[in-house]
Amino acid sequence: MTHDEIWRALDALAAENGLSASGLARKAGLDATAFNPSKRIGADGRARWPSTESLAKVLTATSTGMADFAALVTGMAAALPRGSRGPAARRIPLIGLAQAGGEGYFDDGGYPVGGSWDEISVPEVGDPNAYALEISGESMEPVFRDGDIVIVSPGAPIRRGDRVVVRTEKGEVMAKELKRQSARRIDLRSLNPAHPDYAFDLTEITWMHRIVWGSQ
Known part of the structure; x- marks a missing residue:
């Protein structure tokens, strides 16, 4: 905190x-x-x-x-209705982060599509386009570890310091922290300090969504 x-x-x-x-x-x-x-x-x-x-x-x-x-x-309030603390009430799409860069999983707006997604039960989610990613590897340690699940909300507002999932025009999908965003560029900080930070022109980014919850 x-x-x-x-x-x-x-x-x-x-x-x-x-x-x-x-x-x-x-x-x-x-x-x-x-x-x-x-x-x-x-x-x-x-x-x-x-x-x-x-x-x-x-x-x-x-x-x-x-x-x-x-x-x-x-940040859970961006995905969960206010006062919602009940048991699992909805299933949302789930995919492995390593798969997410493939074709056929997202539409042009970055919303999950297609029949190849698995599903996961979560508390009632306010964003109808929310989805879940299963982390693989160590690129996001120590924040997220192999096997952790994160819930991503395409509709949640994004500010500097938020953890985000970004897809580039080249098809790369990565989870980072938004370090800075200007009218033309974004700077991303790697969660694992052993991995490099990234900077992109906005024209190189297909979409950027906020991580609103992690199963650490």
Whole structure:
């Protein structure tokens, strides 16, 4: 759990309630500037955590449970409906990451197609195009290991620092961390430090989807 993940979760909670960060603070009875970007960095230049008291007030004001807030922190909220914590309720397509670069598994938009996918049962997923990948090899250690399952949401918003699955025009499919994105290029960081980082022109990328959950 990082500072960015907590602040991003607060921003997402504000958006869910149709509020700005300032509006969320006011709704919780806090100073309107409590969640401003300037308050997220201390006088020494280090990232600051929101106080537990502030978080408690925000959760109370928005009737949000800790499990739902944790889903926003981890990114699961992009795939799971709010408050969904029940048993497995839906089956989604599953394929091995090594297979994903082959033809016939994705359409031009990056959505799973064809009859060669396996299936896996997961909690109810909000994104109708979500799919699962089974990790193979050690290229994503120590974050994801051989045999781990990750759920990928084509519809989830992507920000710097998110873990993503990317397909290139050459048919390569890789799981990386989005380091930086500009209007023309993206920089990707390898999860395994023994592997190189990558940079691509956007014209070289067919699609990029966010990993919203991993079975580590």
